[in-house]
Amino acid sequence: MTPDTPTDLDVVLSSRARLARNVAGIPFVHRTTDDQRRLVMTRVTHALDAAATDVEPLDWIDLESTSSLDRRVLYERHLISRPHADATGPRGVAVASDAAMSVMVNEEDHVRMHAIAPGLSIHDCFARVRRLDEAMEPHVGWAWHHQWGYQSACPTNVGTGVRFSTMLHLPALRLTRELDKVRQAAKDLHLAVRGYYGEGSESSGSFFQVSNQITLGNSEDELLDVFLTSIMPGIINYERAARQALLKRDRTTIADRVLRDLAVLRNAQLVKADEAMRRLSMIRLGICIDLISDVKLQTVNTLFHEIQAGHLQQTAGTSLTQDESRAARATLLRQRLGTS
Amino acid sequence: MKCDQCNRPAVVHQVIISNGTHREIHLCEIHAAEAGVPNPGKQPINKLMAKVSQPVQTAVMPTCPTCDTTLTHIRKSSLFGCPDCYDAFAQATRLIIESVQGGADQHVGRNPQNIATDNTSRYESKRLVEELDRAVRAEQYERAAKIKAKLAMLAEQRPLEDKSDDS
Numbered sequence: 001m002t003p004d005t006p007t008d009l010d011v012v013l014s015s016r017a018r019l020a021r022n023v024a025g026i027p028f029v030h031r032t033t034d035d036q037r038r039l040v041m042t043r044v045t046h047a048l049d050a051a052a053t054d055v056e057p058l059d060w061i062d063l064e065s066t067s068s069l070d071r072r073v074l075y076e077r078h079l080i081s082r083p084h085a086d087a088t089g090p091r092g093v094a095v096a097s098d099a100a101m102s103v104m105v106n107e108e109d110h111v112r113m114h115a116i117a118p119g120l121s122i123h124d125c126f127a128r129v130r131r132l133d134e135a136m137e138p139h140v141g142w143a144w145h146h147q148w149g150y151q152s153a154c155p156t157n158v159g160t161g162v163r164f165s166t167m168l169h170l171p172a173l174r175l176t177r178e179l180d181k182v183r184q185a186a187k188d189l190h191l192a193v194r195g196y197y198g199e200g201s202e203s204s205g206s207f208f209q210v211s212n213q214i215t216l217g218n219s220e221d222e223l224l225d226v227f228l229t230s231i232m233p234g235i236i237n238y239e240r241a242a243r244q245a246l247l248k249r250d251r252t253t254i255a256d257r258v259l260r261d262l263a264v265l266r267n268a269q270l271v272k273a274d275e276a277m278r279r280l281s282m283i284r285l286g287i288c289i290d291l292i293s294d295v296k297l298q299t300v301n302t303l304f305h306e307i308q309a310g311h312l313q314q315t316a317g318t319s320l321t322q323d324e325s326r327a328a329r330a331t332l333l334r335q336r337l338g339t340s
Numbered sequence: 341m342k343c344d345q346c347n348r349p350a351v352v353h354q355v356i357i358s359n360g361t362h363r364e365i366h367l368c369e370i371h372a373a374e375a376g377v378p379n380p381g382k383q384p385i386n387k388l389m390a391k392v393s394q395p396v397q398t399a400v401m402p403t404c405p406t407c408d409t410t411l412t413h414i415r416k417s418s419l420f421g422c423p424d425c426y427d428a429f430a431q432a433t434r435l436i437i438e439s440v441q442g443g444a445d446q447h448v449g450r451n452p453q454n455i456a457t458d459n460t461s462r463y464e465s466k467r468l469v470e471e472l473d474r475a476v477r478a479e480q481y482e483r484a485a486k487i488k489a490k491l492a493m494l495a496e497q498r499p500l501e502d503k504s505d506d507s
Binding site for chain 1 (some may be wrong): 417419433449455
């Protein structure tokens with residue numbers, strides 16, 4: 001395994017590696033009492049503190065005493081899941097200073113740690129969570145079975161407990177109506193395809209999260225190699241070919257589409273979140289195929305977080321009505337994208 | 341939950357509904373055998389589930405002795421109740437896991453650090469060598485030194501493990 005620098009940023013928005021772990025001797029979260037959940041939090045935070053001498057320290061956030069707005073912002077940043085944000089009872093999350101790694105406590109499993117990074121960079125993500133897992137383990141004791149490996153509430157996570165995923169931007173495959181082929185290929189290879197916010201979310205702005213479904217029977221490194229070599233190059237090259245085909249077939253039409261979307265967002269006064277995601281997706285495509293040169297890719301990538309309702313309210317410092325939220329989103333987009 | 345007739349853990353739980361009255365029986369494996377009551381944990385899952393679904397007045401509900409989760413609940417929610425459920429419903433666990441894990445029935449990969457099997461240490465050595473390479477490339481020499489120390493410890497343990505395997 002070699003360290004990776006982020007690559008394929010034109011198609012891969014981000015990479016993610018996740019480990020599911022449970023504390024030995026305590027029922028899984030959905031069967032625990034509040035006292036048992038507090039015990040889990042005590043054991044895990046102790047392990048995190050002890051691990052901080054070997055790995056980076058993380059900031060602890062007690063979600064039970066955190067406002068719904070702050071929980072929503074954490075969710076929009078992919079640091080916690082929607083169920084974790086909306087749940088009640090003792091639970092929390094530990095977050096790295098760069099907001100690129102977090103440890104959810106008392107979500108579906110006692111512990112779910114994940115790291116995220118731009119582009120195709122799963123090796124680095126996995127190395128980061130593995131270091132944390134190894135540093136925590138002597139201080140907490142994970143539930144482990146001689147046959148089934150690391151035990152999880154859900155049988156789909158048993159064994160290694162590892163889940164690799166990439167957030168792919170596939171606007172050309174969507175425009176050419178070839179996404180079904182990708183879905184079928186992924187299904188055949190035991191890979192799951194989900195939306196922008198993971199399980200249960202619709203694909204928004206042509207973003208698709210692809211992840212391994214099998215966690216048992218192969219080592220972590222073997223699972224990662226299979227994930228990276230079996231389908232990732234194929235999907236990335238398929239999307240690139242679709243982009244070139246669009247340009248070759250009708251450059252004017254695709255240029256009109258992406259520049260029109262840019263013009264709308266540079267001038268609109270009220271913008272819904274869905275509309276913003278859809279138009280930003282096309283602008284991102286325009287940047288990647290050199291039809292737009294005065295907007296940076298990183299600007300658009302950041303906007304996908306910043307235009308969400310929670311982020312807008314946090315920036316405003318007050319709750320916003322629907323119209324106020326749409327106006328604030330439009331203002332932000334005009335500022336970031338520059339007026340024409 | 342304890343057996344109605346002794347202090348051993350109950351493994352058979354029956355709910356008997358007769359003439360509108362409801363009665364529960366909890367028996368350990370020995371007393372269940374003496375009473376002629378079959379232990380559902382030792383039956384194939386299809387027979388067990390068939391029995392659960394039969395419209396009879398006596399329902400057998402196997403439960404995990406640690407967390408009281410029933411097999412029916414696991415099948416409905418697709419979630420185990422606690423780590424002990426894996427062995428409490430051993431046959432069902434195998435069927436459930438194999439069905440969602442592409443037929444795999446044995447963990448391969450990293451093990452907890454306190455469970456030092458030969459395979460574990462070989463895997464660990466390979467991984468540590470890779471990590472050492474990354475640390476040196478990144479010029480993280482303190483980390484590299486720690487990894488080297490771990491590798492040395494593993495190398496010392498290996499002959500002992502090999503010897504114990506031969507005995």
